[in-house]
Amino acid sequence: MNKRWGSYSRKLNRITLNRDLIRVATRFIDYVIIHELCHVSHEKHNADFYALLESKLPNWRQLKTELELYLLGSN
Secondary structure, three states: OOOOOEEEEOOOOEEEEOHHHHHOOHHHHHHHHHHHHHHHHOOOOOHHHHHHHHHHOOOHHHHHHHHHHHHHHHO
């Protein structure tokens, strides 16, 4: 998983996480897990997906930005 932090397989009903997440704060891991759990209800990144993500994690945008900056800086 070089390009993704996580993925959800509908077929296997399984979330897979990028091993680089082991180096980050738990708030980022929580963000990735919640993001992937939202895919259980909404397969695509559409308005309904983001509405659900927003309802579960209102600060997801900030967490996403911080995680991207952290991972970009550590590679």
